[in-house]
Amino acid sequence: MTPNTMRIPSFKPALPLLLLALAGCAVTPPYQRPVVETPAAFKEAPAEGQWKTAEPAEAQPRGEWWKVFADPVLDTLEAQAAVANQDLKAGLARLAQARALQQNARSALFPQVGIGFGPTRQRPSPASQGLPAEAETSPATLWRAQASVSYEADLFGRVSSGVAAAGADAAQRQALFHSLQLAIQADVAQAYFSLRELDALAALYADTVALRQQTLQLFQRRFDAGDVGELELARARTELAGAEAEAVGVERQRAVAEHALAVLLGQAPAAFSLPPAPLGRITVRVPAGLPSALLERRPDIAAAEQAMVAANARIGSARAAFFPRLSLTGALGYESSELGDLFKWSSRAFVLGPLVGTMLSLPIFDGGARQAGVDQATAVFDEEAAKYRQSVLQAFKEVEDNLAHLRLLDRQSASQDQAVQSAARAARLSQLQYREGALSYLGVLDADRSVLQQRRAAVQLDGDRARATVALIRAIGGSWGEGGKDGVEDAGKGGEAAPAPSLPAPAEAPLARVEGMAPAP
Numbered sequence: 001m002t003p004n005t006m007r008i009p010s011f012k013p014a015l016p017l018l019l020l021a022l023a024g025c026a027v028t029p030p031y032q033r034p035v036v037e038t039p040a041a042f043k044e045a046p047a048e049g050q051w052k053t054a055e056p057a058e059a060q061p062r063g064e065w066w067k068v069f070a071d072p073v074l075d076t077l078e079a080q081a082a083v084a085n086q087d088l089k090a091g092l093a094r095l096a097q098a099r100a101l102q103q104n105a106r107s108a109l110f111p112q113v114g115i116g117f118g119p120t121r122q123r124p125s126p127a128s129q130g131l132p133a134e135a136e137t138s139p140a141t142l143w144r145a146q147a148s149v150s151y152e153a154d155l156f157g158r159v160s161s162g163v164a165a166a167g168a169d170a171a172q173r174q175a176l177f178h179s180l181q182l183a184i185q186a187d188v189a190q191a192y193f194s195l196r197e198l199d200a201l202a203a204l205y206a207d208t209v210a211l212r213q214q215t216l217q218l219f220q221r222r223f224d225a226g227d228v229g230e231l232e233l234a235r236a237r238t239e240l241a242g243a244e245a246e247a248v249g250v251e252r253q254r255a256v257a258e259h260a261l262a263v264l265l266g267q268a269p270a271a272f273s274l275p276p277a278p279l280g281r282i283t284v285r286v287p288a289g290l291p292s293a294l295l296e297r298r299p300d301i302a303a304a305e306q307a308m309v310a311a312n313a314r315i316g317s318a319r320a321a322f323f324p325r326l327s328l329t330g331a332l333g334y335e336s337s338e339l340g341d342l343f344k345w346s347s348r349a350f351v352l353g354p355l356v357g358t359m360l361s362l363p364i365f366d367g368g369a370r371q372a373g374v375d376q377a378t379a380v381f382d383e384e385a386a387k388y389r390q391s392v393l394q395a396f397k398e399v400e401d402n403l404a405h406l407r408l409l410d411r412q413s414a415s416q417d418q419a420v421q422s423a424a425r426a427a428r429l430s431q432l433q434y435r436e437g438a439l440s441y442l443g444v445l446d447a448d449r450s451v452l453q454q455r456r457a458a459v460q461l462d463g464d465r466a467r468a469t470v471a472l473i474r475a476i477g478g479s480w481g482e483g484g485k486d487g488v489e490d491a492g493k494g495g496e497a498a499p500a501p502s503l504p505a506p507a508e509a510p511l512a513r514v515e516g517m518a519p520a521p
Contacts, residue, residue, distance in 0.1 A: 008271075014488055027156055027157055027316050027319040027320055027322075027323070028157055028160075028161050028164070028312070028313055028316025028317075028319070029312060029315055029316065031308070031309055033305065034308070034310075034385045034388055034389060035390055036392045038291050038292050038295070038386075038392075039291050039396070040290075040291070041290065041291065041361075042288050042291060042396075042399055042400055042403060043400060044288075044400050044403035044404045044407060059468065061293035061430060063472050063478070064078070065185075066078050066185065066189050066470075067479055068284050068286075069189075069282065069284060071192075073192070073274075073277070074188075074189060074192050075266060075312075077188055077192055077261070078185060078189070080265045080266070080267075081184055081185070081188045081264055081265050081266070082181075082185075083266075084182050084265060084266025084267065085264060085265065085266045086266055087180065088180065088181060088184055091167055091176070091177045091180040091181070092177060093178070094173055094176075095170075095173045095174055095177045096100060096167075097173075098169050098170040098172075098173035098174075099170050099173075101166055101170070102163075102166040102167050102169065102170040104166070105162050105163045105165070105166035105167075106163050106166070108152065108159045108162065108163070109154070109159060109160070109163060110150040110151075111149055111150065112149070112150045112151065113147065113148070113149050114147070114148050115145075115146070115147045115148070116144070116145070116146060116147075117144070117145045118143075118144065118149065119141050119142065119143050119144075119339075120141070120142045120143075120144065121139060121140075121141050122139065122140065123137055123139035123140070124137050125137065140337055141337060142326070142335055142336070142337055143335060143336050143337070143338070143339050143342045144333060144334070144335045144342075145333050145334050145335075145343070146331045146332060146333025146334065146335070146349075147331065148329070148330070148331045149328075149329065149330050149331070149332075149334055149335055150327065150328070150329045150330075150421055151327070151328045151329075152325070152326065152327050152328075153326040153327075153328065154183065155323065155324060155326055156319075156320040156323040156324075157316050157317075157320055158316075158317055158320035158321070158325070161313045161314065161316035161317035161320065162313070162314075162317050163268055164309075164310075164316075165310045165311075165313035165314045165317065166310075167305045168307070168309035168310035168313060169306075169310050170311070171302075171306040172303045172306035172307050172310065173303075175299045175300070175302040175303035176299070176300070176303045176308055176329065177300075178299035179298075179299040179300045179303060179402070180476050181378060182299060182474055182477070183474065184264065185474075185478075186470050186471065186473070186474040188261070188264050188265070189262055189470045190466075190467045190470050190471070191260055191261040191264060192256065192261060193279060193282075193466035193469075193470065194257050194463060194467065195257045195261060195274060196277060196278065196279035196466075197279045197459060197460065197462065197463030197466070198250055198253055198254040198257055198461075199254070199276040199277055199278045199279065200276075200278035200279045200459045200462070201250045201456060201460075202247065202250045202251060202254060202265060202276065203276075203278045203460055204452075204455055204456065204459060205243060205246050205250055206362065207249035208243045208246075208247075208452060209240065209243045209244055209247055212236070212239050212240040212243050213240060215240075216233075216236045216237060216240050219232060219233050219236045220233065230267065232441050235442070235445060239445060239448070242450075257283075258272065258273070258274055259272075261274070278342060279462055279463060279466065280421065280462070281413075281460070281462050281465070282462070282465050282466040282469055284469055284474050286469060286473055286476070288399055288403055288472070289397060289476060290478060291399075294395055294396070294399060294476060294477065295392065295395075296454065296477075297476060297478065298391075298395050298476075298477040299475025299477065300391055300395070301388070301391050301392060301395060304384070304387050304391040305388055306390040307384045307387070307388075308384040308385055308388055310384075311377065311380045311381035311383075311384045312381055314377045314380065314381075315374065315378055316379040317369070317377070318373040318374040318376070318377040319374055321363075321370045321373060321374075322370055323362070324360055324361065324362040325360070325361050325362070326359065326360050327354060327359060327360075327361075328359065329352075329353060329354045329359075330350065330351060330352045330353070331350065331351040332349075332351075333348070333350075334347040334348055334349065334351045335347060335348065335349045362487045379397060395475065398471070398474075398475035399475045399476055400471065401471075401475075402468050402471045402472035402475050405464070405468040405471075405472075406465065406468050406469065406472065409461060409464060409465045409468060412461060413458070413461050413462075413465065416454065416457055416458045416461055419454045419457070419458075420451070420454045420455055420458055423447070423450045423451040423453075423454045424451055425452065426447050427444075427447040427448060427450070427451050429447075430443050430444045430446075430447040431444055431447075
């Protein structure tokens with residue numbers, strides 16, 4: 001080496017090591033699930049087992065939980081809704097969108113390669129050609145055919161944070177789809193049981209109308225014979241008309257309920273019809289499990305947690321804006337002033353480095369924009385954490401509510417059954433007293449209305465029990481075991497009706513509509 005020459009040290013071997021070291025400097029904060037206070041057991045249910053730490057398990061198959069009701073018609077309706085419900089199809093489309101966005105974010109991890117062809121018309125300045133300022137330059141056309149490559153080195157995790165956020169968004173959308181699926185399944189079951197409750201009421205009023213028609217015919221004959229006055233005949237007509245009006249009202253409610261069920265099944269109301277079948281008493285008992293297990297099963301809680309994961313990743317992406325950004329670009333191809341010479345060997349050319357801007361960039365002053373981005377991302381995470389805690393609290397509330405409903409409905413139904421029996425007994429006694437002349441027909445009518453009222457209340461309690469059972473299954477996240485039947489206590493068939501007194505035919509005496517009342521002699 002001569003005294004006038006100086007060797008410049010080469011950094012080529014160290015450059016890959018430097019890039020790898022910088023790539024490990026991710027600035028995304030480690031994700032930690034917020035601490036939530038989880039009770040050891042539900043207040044409205046006896047303690048079951050021991051407390052354990054919740055582990056997300058919302059992706060586990062939920063199973064066909066509705067089969068615990070042993071109702072083939074409900075099974076068919078749930079299958080139809082799973083295939084044709086439009087809200088489910090929209091949710092599936094939203095999930096596909098989230099997965100596409102995730103794939104789009106992942107593409108930033110790989111080099112972007114493209115090809116291009118076309119002319120460029122340009123006129124260089126005299127200074128760029130080393131000519132005097134007054135010299136003339138001629139415009140020229142330059143043809144190019146080249147392949148371009150661009151790649152952003154993920155030095156501080158900006159790209160990987162975006163990929164992680166998109167992945168969490170997709171996981172959140174999947175959990176929301178599971179939540180929507182569970183909600184629609186529960187809506188179908190509750191709509192079905194509401195329809196069956198109206199069928200039971202319709203049967204109740206149909207029997208009432210039939211008996212009051214026969215009672216009116218009996219009073220008409222006695223009025224024609226001069227045994228009773230017009231007042232009693234008018235009251236019999238009033239009771240018949242009132243029962244017919246109530247029956248039409250139940251029919252109207254059933255039509256609306258059937259239309260709503262048709263929409264849940266993805267069908268036009270005009271194309272859907274469900275034959276009447278009165279609701280029986282639901283005796284299925286659903287174990288609530290442990291509160292910690294609830295956090296594993298509820299898909300909406302899983303969705304809230306994935307929203308936190310995405311927000312946490314975006315904090316890292318916002319922090320990465322404070323650090324240098326390295327973009328590697330290049331082009332390789334041919335260029336020529338004549339199209340015919342474009343693909344000659346002598347026309348080959350390449351470019352390394354950005355055509356516009358710089359390879360390594362770092363903002364120095366931005367008026368606080370980057371810090372504002374970090375503050376916003378942090379605030380979003382705090383918001384999602386609060387939503388997560390609220391989701392957990394809401395889940396606990398829903399389970400406690402439905403456990404309380406079922407516990408108290410058991411007591412209420414037992415009392416209501418006693419009320420039905422007592423009302424029927426009172427009606428029989430009032431009829432006997434009427435025949436003996438110790439009671440006016442108005443007292444018989446009051447006893448008749450009482451029986452109808454108590455029977456209607458009993459049917460409505462059966463409907464409330466069925467819907468509360470479905471709501472509890474939904475609140476605990478769907479199935480609680482493989483096949484959806486583990487841990488279920490079944491005190492009887494889900495569709496088995498509670499025994500009811502038989503309805504009498506009218507005899508040659510004024511009859512009230514009384515269940516279990518023996519015909520008058």
